[in-house]
Amino acid sequence: GENVEQHPSTLSVQEGDSAVIKCTYSDSASNYFPWYKQELGKRPQLIIDIRSNVGEKKDQRIAVTLNKTAKHFSLHITETQPEDSAVYFCAAMGFNQGGKLIFGQGTELSVKP
Amino acid sequence: DGGITQSPKYLFRKEGQNVTLSCEQNLNHDAMYWYRQDPGQGLRLIYYSQIVNDFQKGDIAEGYSVSREKKESFPLTVTSAQKNPTAFYLCASSTTSGGDGEQFFGPGTRLTVL
Numbered sequence: 220g221e222n223v224e225q226h227p228s229t230l231s232v233q234e235g236d237s238a239v240i241k242c243t244y245s246d247s248a249s250n251y252f253p254w255y256k257q258e259l260g261k262r263p264q265l266i267i268d269i270r271s272n273v274g275e276k277k278d279q280r281i282a283v284t285l286n287k288t289a290k291h292f293s294l295h296i297t298e299t300q301p302e303d304s305a306v307y308f309c310a311a312m313g314f315n316q317g318g319k320l321i322f323g324q325g326t327e328l329s330v331k332p
Numbered sequence: 333d334g335g336i337t338q339s340p341k342y343l344f345r346k347e348g349q350n351v352t353l354s355c356e357q358n359l360n361h362d363a364m365y366w367y368r369q370d371p372g373q374g375l376r377l378i379y380y381s382q383i384v385n386d387f388q389k390g391d392i393a394e395g396y397s398v399s400r401e402k403k404e405s406f407p408l409t410v411t412s413a414q415k416n417p418t419a420f421y422l423c424a425s426s427t428t429s430g431g432d433g434e435q436f437f438g439p440g441t442r443l444t445v446l
Contacts (some may be wrong), residue, residue, distance in 0.1 A: 225374075253434065262422065262437040263375070308374055318363045318382065318426050319390070320435060322374035 221246040223311050225323025232299050233331055240326045242309035243291040251312040252292045253320070254283060258305045266307075267294070299330045335359045338423050338438035345410070345417065345445050353408045353441045355423035362427070364406035365435065368392060369420040378421075381406055410443065418445045 222245040232238050244252075250271040255263035269276045269283045269292065276283050280299075285292040296303055306327050310320040336357040345351045355364065363382050367375040377390030381400040395414025400406055406425075410417045421441045426433035 223374075228372075262439050264437070265434050268434065318365070318433060318435070319377060319380060320365075320375075322376075324374045325372070 221249055221311055221313060221319075221321040223309060223321050223323040225309050225326060227326060228324065229327045229329070231329045231331065234299060234301060236299055238294075238296045238299050238303070238328055238330075240294045240307055240309070240328070241291060242293070242311075242323050243289075244311040244321075245290065246311070246313055247287075247290065249311040249313045252283070252285060253310050253312075254281075254294050255308045255310065256305045257308065257325075263308060296328075299328075301330050301332050304328055304330045336423065336425055336436055336438040338421075338441050340441060341439065343441055343443045345443060347445060348412045350409055350411050351443065353410065353421055353423075353443070355406045355408065355438055357404055357406075357425045357436075357438075359425055359427075359436065360403070361425035361436075362403070363425060363433070364400070365424040365426075366390070366396075366398065366406070366408045367422045367424065369422060369440075375422060378408065417443055419443060 225242045253268035256266045257263040267281050267283050269285050280297045282295040306325045308325050309323040312320050339354045365380040366378040376392050378396050379398040381387035397409045423438040424435040426435045
C-alpha cells in the first residue's frame, strides 16, 4: 500500500523567510496530493492540493510542486508570518482507493517574529 | 466551520467501557472517514465508508467498530478491546470516493481513558 514520508518533523524560520516541507510517496498510482494545516487543538484544513497532471500550483504565498518521476512533492511558503505557525500534513491518494488519504507524519512549523 | 460536527468534544472513559463518538455532516457527502491522531504523529485511518450501509477497515481498525445507517451519520464505537484508546479522533467527509475529493474535517473528539 501507499506510504508517505514527510520531512522535516520540525522547522523554525524567521518571519519573512521561506519554508519548505518535503514529502515522498511510494505508490506510483497516487494522483492527488493535498496539504493540510492544523493549528493547535483544531481540525486540519486544506490549504492547497495538486493533481498528478500538473507539476506546480500556486496560491498567493503558498505553492506546491510535484515530481512524479521521483515520487515526491513539496510545500513552499514564502514571506512567512507568525500566523503560519502550525503543523502541516501532506497526504497522497490513489485512484479508486475509496478516497483513502495516506498522511505524512507532520511538520511543526514555527515562525519567529 | 459548519457542515461536519462531532460530539462530544471531550470524552472520558473508564477501562473496560465501550464509548461511541458521534459524527454528523450536512454536506450531502457520500464518503465519510474516521482518523486517529496521537501526539506528534500523523492521522491514521480507522474506518471509512463510501456509501450508506457499507464500510471498510482502515489501517488501525482493531478495537473499533462503525455503522453507516444514514448518509449524514457515521458513529465510531471504541470498544474495550482497544488497548490504548487515548487519542484525538477526527471524522471527515468528502464529495466523492473516486480518489480526488477534498476531505473536510470535523472539530474532533479528545478521548481519555481514566
